Amino acid sequence: MAVEAGKEPSAHKEPGTSFRRKMIFLAVVLVLGLAYLLRGVLVPLFLAFLLAYALDPFVDRLEAMRVPRALGAILVMLGILGLVTVGMIYAVPLFVDEVADASSKLPDQVAHLHGRLEPWFAQKLHVKLPHTMGDLSKVVSDRLQTGDAYETARTFLFGTIGYVGVALSALIVPVFALYLLIDFDRIVHRVEQLVPRRWAAPISDVARQIHKTLSGYVRGQLTANIVLAALYATGLRIVDVRLAVPIGVMTGILAFVPYVGFAIGVLLATSMAILDWQGPGTLVGVIAVMGGVQIIDAMIITPRIVGRSVGLAPLEVILTMMAAGSLFGFLGVLLAVPLGAVAKILIQRAVKAYLASDFYGRGPKRAPLAPIVGSGGSSSLTPPPRAAAKGKPS
Template identity: 35%
Template sequence: MAELDELAPIGRNRWPWFLVVLVLIGLAFYALQPILLPFVLGALVAYLGDPVVDAMERRGMGRTLGVCIVFLGLTSLLVLSVLVTLPALIHQLNALISKIPAMYAWVTETLLPWVQQRLSLSEAQLPAFDWSAQLADNWQSLGKVTAKTLRDITGSGAGILLWLFNLALAPVVAFYLMRDWDILVAKLLRMMPRAWQDNTVSMVGEADEVLGAFIRGQLLVMLSLGIIYSLGLWAVGVQLALVLGMIAGLASIVPYLGFIVGILSSLLVAYAQFQDWSMLLLVALVFAVGQVLESVVLTPVLVGDRIGLHPVAVIFALMAGGQIAGFVGVLVALPVSAVVMVFLRHGVAHYRASDLYQGQ
């Protein structure tokens, strides 16, 4: 007991240094976030591919060869997906852009008067725009929209080159991180104080389970929902099925947001296309089936209940990450939040077992 009493102040003295290191890491992340995108994307790809490479390594295959095979498979899947979906996506986006004036006219001339009549509101109209001039200047094709967006984001030719360099750098970073992933993790764990290493390994394993459930599972859920919604809307006959379905699938990263955004936008597009209320029932049925499949099959099987993030916490994490570090912050917001939740659960358990909580 005397030895433990002597070691206790030493253990307590580690915490200020640990907190200082965390603050320095946060400041470095904030200061360097303009150049972190390829490293964040590379780390994401490496984390997703590491279990596959580990499985190949256990079967006697060299790790470098396993990394090459995984990269070849991911590249082939990406190229195939682009070749299959990109032409249809561009065609449907162009169709969506061309329908904007008609949809706006339907809202102002049909929907708004109907709502005003039912709710006995005062007559008010949305501002009128010369949509023909707008289309002629800016919205004639998806190419012009994309070019304008790129100019706004990059601001110059040098910015475009930097963006392309970052995009090309991400696979290189992913390759080396995936090859040395286990070595890097082991080195980081060995840098922890010896008295913390056993507990750190346990918590890192739990955090890895949570991250795996989120990153691998949630991405598969989003992709599956996008496919389900797209196929369902295509079967109903909605012209913008692929765009609407994929938007709903991507938005499902926030619980229930994908369903809400998808069904509202799909109902609006379906009515503008068919002018038939019965078609709205079919669109609602598509999203009802998708929601049931997500709740009963997709989320329990692919994700489970291991993340433990409340929907409000998910929204806050995404907004806070975007505010602090832009797109890079959005990418790392939920994984960091999931890991923080693991450590908070252990911290709360330690607090409830302490004299501070249980004492008089």
């Protein structure tokens, strides 16, 4: 059959194109699923990558000064370790003095607290608190003999394994970071070589924008941690909480792990306020300080400092953290801001490509003009006649 005039034959599709796209999509889904299953293992690796990413410019500068890459990475890591050591030399004595002072008063504070709580527990809950360590050991022994020994041992075992895992992760992060620093440029170059040549230019442009965003995230997160540590320590010092500076600094440093630093800070500060009981005012002050700084962090510090550094508006940061937390739990909240920034870059690129595509810019098709030959043989282009309305004579 002859092809009708005005229509072009449809383009022949390659038989392998559809299959190849399906395989690529399946591979991406499998990689994402594997990453989700290994999310616990990926956390220390991600932290090591952030550390190496933050220190890579310093290693590049040393390499520009003709220092070997491996030696430069070791020197930078030793420099960071030296700064931490010097800070600990000046900070640890202050912490030790406060801890020693609190420890010397701890027995009297525990005895005083026991004397206040024992009547209340006896009257309200009908529970007798142990007076000595011997009494406490007897309570634990009785609990183990009531049939809960298996559950108690199981809880203790898994708790111990969890703490050991955290300690190993803390030791693994610097080691991973050192190896990543040594091979950072080589890894980037190998990844660039795997990119198809026809996509190399746009992907390199996107990669540079992501690099700028992630480096801004690292700087913003470090700034936010310092600000939070200062706010927590100052606030707890004002309400006269023992060990205010160590608790505040620890809470601020751990703030990059959502909710963990805040929970530890609340637990320690509340415990100090209860042990050094001077009335409900101190406890109320602790709750006000911790809650107030947390609100400031959620509404101002993280959206403004961290969010602005990665190009996210405050509302976008909050929504990203909520969505990532509901989908991936703790790991999602931990990675919400950097991954949200990367996703925003990719979405902006996709929207830009869509607006420049033929699919978006192509207008509606118009009916072709029909030639009409006049009596003199001349032709003119006029729109085709409209169809006669139904019910009317032609």
